[in-house]
Amino acid sequence: MSFFKEVQGLRAWKNPNVRAALMYTATYSFALGLWGTSVLSGYLKTIPPGKNTLVGIAEGLQGAVQAMAALPSGYMGDKYGRERVLRVASGVGVLTVCVFIVTLAVGASYDNVPDSGVIEYVLMCIALGMFGFFDGSSSGSLEALFHDSLHTEERPVVTTAKFIARVLFRATGPCLSAVLFVLIGDTWTRPQLRTVFYVGIGLTLIPAMLLLLLRDKHALGHESEAVPQSPEFGVPDASDLTYAAIPTAEIEAEQHALAESRDHALSDGDEPVRNIEAADADAPLLRQESAGSSTAASLRGAKFWIPRITLACDVSFGLASGMTIKFFPLFFKEETGMSPGQVNAIYVISPLAIVVCSVIATRMIKYFGRVRVPIFFSTSGVILLFAMYQMGQSKDKALWKEPMVIVPIFIVRTAFMNCCAPIRKSILIDFVDKSSRAWWNSMDSVSQFSWSGSAVLGGILCDKYGYGASFLATAIVQFIAVCVFSMLLFYRERIDGVGQVRPQTS
Template sequence: MRNPNVRLALLYYVLVQAAQSLYSQNPLAALVEIIDGGDDAAVGVVTGAQGVANLLAAIPAGILADRYRRDFALRIAACVGICAAALSTYTLWYAKRQHEHDENEHNTLGQRAYVMLVLSYASWGVFNGSVSGPLEALFGDSVETGSRSFVYQLKSALRTAGNAIGPLISIVIFSVRGDVWRVDDLSLVMFCGLALTVCPIACLFFFSDEKSLGAESEAFGAADTDEITTPLVVEDEDEDEDEDEDAEAPRRCQSTDSMVSGLGSPATDTRPFKYRVIPYLVATSDMLTMLGSGMTIRFFALFFKNAAHMSPSAVQAVFVVVPLGISVCAMGAQRLAAMLGRCGVVILCRIAGVSLLVAMTVIDPTKNKVTLLVVYIARSWLMNCHSGLTKSLVNDFVLKRHRGFWNSLESINAFSWCGSAMLGGFLVRMYTYETTFLITAALQGLSIVPIFVLLRIVPAEVEGGVAAPAAEEDSD
């Protein structure tokens, strides 16, 4: 927590989530639906374009961060963010002006504004993809192995709390301006978010690779292998100092090869297979979760607007309570993980969250609105409070020099999330919101299976490192 990169990253996440909750979440979904004539599928297309752009930018950014410098990659991302903010500001101004110009030409003008929105939010996908891998890798490099679950849960809690700032601001704006779903009011909310993006983008210029940790932040078990955390050349004290340097050359080359060879291959990672497979199992579980979430998360606000007939300020009030509750639950989940283990907490939370989502499909949104909201809020808290635990698992078991690449793979999850959002929009159009919720519950239920496999693999965290599991101790 004393590391400057860690403190700056925590500040960045709060600011960027606050900005995105204003310009890229519920207000965007409502604006797109109005501009495109009430079609939920149009919301999915905007989200899908953002996800594709995120994926295309993330992998190169992660490789750049691993091969060169994380802070250099973040400075490039900041420049991309400046361009995205400028493009989105112009697009939003254009959409607002054209909507006011002549309602008789609303469909034609709406289509043009809609295409511009797709392009501008694709540029935000490029920005998010450019930031995610390098920043997460630098954050992982700046946190000591064995202490990650607390720091990552704190990051998750603060990041989620940032999502409450946007809805709070928008409640004030909607309440003052009549509390109805109008393009003018939605545009004003989004302009506030775009103005706020200046702060997190500025933060990206102040990260530094020199402030990251050394071997103490390396992956669990790396110290027991011939990894780059040990000297590339180890000389015996009894050797003659005049020994021919050519004799050391093969050893130098072998270490160099291990730095550039394939991810997870024996040449790069000689740790036990059960430790090397952990990131893959976590990534599989997260991908299934994101596939399910993408189908519904962009449509919950529209569900409350269209099916439950809630006002803008009422909908935004729900999205103030949700992130604040997730933040509190995240810290509680970290404490519970000390007793049950990280995987145990993830399994319990997901089982409960999936069950509550299924319950939402049988509640009448007009007759039992309060019950529906209570179930939705509880479900959101449980399904999102443990993300820091799974993130800490990945960084505990991925070697430092591969963290940029591995964290950029998060964009595959983002892509799957956005791709499923497109599918979710068409499912809502063809069937109902409730049908889409059931498909989401099925996918999120499947995501629990890989975590069950990890129960007997993942060792417990201890101060200053990671403890070996009991089964391994018995085998010794």
């Protein structure tokens, strides 16, 4: 059965929160794909004096505000309800769109004024900071309410489906952007970039309003809970069972009682008990005993370490990606000589490649598990990024200037590095208690802070040493992240067993 056939029969689609979260994901991804990739980086680079470092600072400010908003909003979502937090976030989103529109209008008035970028840059930083607050205040409660509305055993598949929706609609944004550039002029000039920016930021109003559709009352009960903390739920794993040797005297007593029972049955005319194998009285017999306290301690340890290892991995990946993700459009513009439409075409194809790899990865976890599959794909992505760095070490950087060489490597590398994000998310959610999911999802948003926050360092590296230096630094940190995630191999059997052990009901 294919992945898409498996998705069709799920109970999740009947839940209003799941449908609203998917609509939000689709519209948000579409709008952000329109203005938040090549258009944003390209427009920031046109603001005098046009330094990569200033691009990184603006992006880093967005990430810093997002992180500062995420943690308190996650706490308030767990304490006072996710629905209330999402209503506040919706209002912030609408206000943010208005500030962006004012900023772009002010920037248009300075197009023909030399060295006049200070006011526009400050306003853009304020707008990006507000967008970071919108993202940070909504992400934790949105994700928590979404996962609270899913049955535990359906979570990996539905999370992957949501991820696929996000990347597919993220691809449609650059697709429309490329069409607009073809219509209005395929150049990296301020009027053209601003026009596309206006369209994208205006469409951001839709997801901001969709947050009002999510309701606490549609969340599930114990069906969406994390893995149980005590061994009375289900049957302990074989690894959680201990074996005790029974003394020989006890064996002999049991055999004597069995013999008397058999003789009594025969004296009453009953049929003899068949297929009774006599145990060797000299050999110790092993009795299987459930080690309840050992099981509980083992599970508590797993629920303590697994979320923290997964979160540390995501933060490390975010820290690494931030040094390059905001500068890839500028790399293709300046080193490969591609137009805005061509660069946006890359960001149309890349999400499609991510979807394909994500479906493949989801199928692979049935055979190799949720730990080994991400390790394989992430390691392959790190190797490809290091190859991109090596291609730029020649004096003429000839391979960087060949789109037919560098672009396919970039697309495959992007797909490998991002396709397992929903798998890691499902691991995190499965091992945190339902009552604290908003807080943990907000903590996971810190990875978004590191994503944008490290853009400052990436901008400095690009300005001082070139784009290759940021590629190398990213590959090194991503390799460290893979090593961190590999620590979950110690808990592989428990992670892959989620969904097989269900609470017993009378």
